[in-house]
Amino acid sequence: MEINFLRNIGQKIFKEISLVKPQFNRTSLGRGASGDTTFPIDKLVEDRIIEAFEKENIKVNLISEEKGENLVDSSYPTLIVDPIDGSKNAVSGIPFFSTSIAIADGNTLNNLKLGYIINLINGDEFWAIRKDGAFFNGDRIRVNNATSPIIIAFEASSPYKAIKNIIPVFKIANRVRCFGSTALDLAYLSAGALSVFIVPTPSRIFDFSAGILIAKEYGAIVTDIEGNSIENLPVNFDTKTTLLVSTSEILHKKILDLIK
Amino acid sequence: MEINFLRNIGQKIFKEISLVKPQFNRTSLGRGASGDTTFPIDKLVEDRIIEAFEKENIKVNLISEEKGENLVDSSYPTLIVDPIDGSKNAVSGIPFFSTSIAIADGNTLNNLKLGYIINLINGDEFWAIRKDGAFFNGDRIRVNNATSPIIIAFEASSPYKAIKNIIPVFKIANRVRCFGSTALDLAYLSAGALSVFIVPTPSRIFDFSAGILIAKEYGAIVTDIEGNSIENLPVNFDTKTTLLVSTSEILHKKILDLIK
Structure with a gap:
């Protein structure tokens, strides 16, 4: 499977979404496998996404926010997939959400092989290929260790406790952001x-998988918020982890010290 | 002056900006009147914006983030103007920023007459005409007092102290957002x-003027974070205020109680 296969899927979705105006349909379709509300x-x-794989007869195991887990064969x-990362933005009319697709060729997160994210508002594309780097709209991206200004983004499903x-951590922040889309934060x-x-x-695994591969290939440091590696976490629907992603080792250490 | 005059300006800027790719020019042009860095x-x-007024020979006093204050004649x-509200997003490549234009026909904030905001990524337009209501992409918008889920947005130039x-307040929030554009938050x-x-x-006055008129005409409650009216603040370059804007009286009171 090539990254262009994922890009084709993403670009088709981008075109279709720009026509359907998601914010005008907030009707719930019930709850997806993750427990979150599924919207049209x-x-x-x-x-x-699933149709595209079926059409090309590409056999895969599936982990998706809505449909849940369908592990068919460990050799696949x-x-x-997170079809819409930032669903709450999408259905409330805030133009900041994306589609996130990752491919793993093994049982743990260090087996992530391809990661692809497309911003469904302006078509910005981000992707990574394991050991072959990260790309933004076709250009190779590589961390430059610039440390100023420090802009810290976070996501929090239970805001009070989380914040x-x-x-x-905010003591060293020049600016703070909370956009409501983990995939786009990482992108x-x-x-x-x-x-x-x-x-x-x-x-959840479908929120961050594509994004952490892109961040790692870009050269960022990726751990949980205690500084532990997440590389050996299983590629399962139920895998969840806190995240800390920094653009330099020094900054990463500083943040870990502040959290303690 | 009609709202369509402002919409024409906004739509032209939107078209021009979508061609210049703001994130590829982070070269500072020095500091604007507000003290912030001015980017191209x-x-x-x-x-x-200024050219459009000059071309039509419309005489105005000017308050703008970059050029500062030019109060010519109190009868005008x-x-x-905030030419780019969300400059830091714009120059770092985050697609969430806008142009904000307001017109006042008197010396205090209760004299705001027209407010216009355009999202420069997708062209979403928001406007309000004093005593004639608020509009989103041409449709009249009116608060419906729905109280759930509670999504709380904030902006903070000094993040640690502010948060x-x-x-x-986050105790009652289902979700939190911090997008980096006060005008778009209000919109x-x-x-x-x-x-x-x-x-x-x-x-600062240029960040919030268009947005608070739109919020007020929409039916939201607008005060400072102590619950005081901001209606009598002067229309001057140096006017600054904290803000608390809520979609219902009950919610507004609850937030004020939590802050105390």
């Missing part, structure tokens, strides 16, 4: 727009 | 996407 836009995009690659736990960090990204409450 | 995109947009209306001051709140918007550190 989530289902539409998930269907498009695993497709990890209370990380508040010392724009890898395009040089953010210094640090923190998820103090557990993030 | 700030200057370009400010020039376009005052044009309050520490408002942290109790999307008025389109029904946010429940509460808080700026605990002083926000």
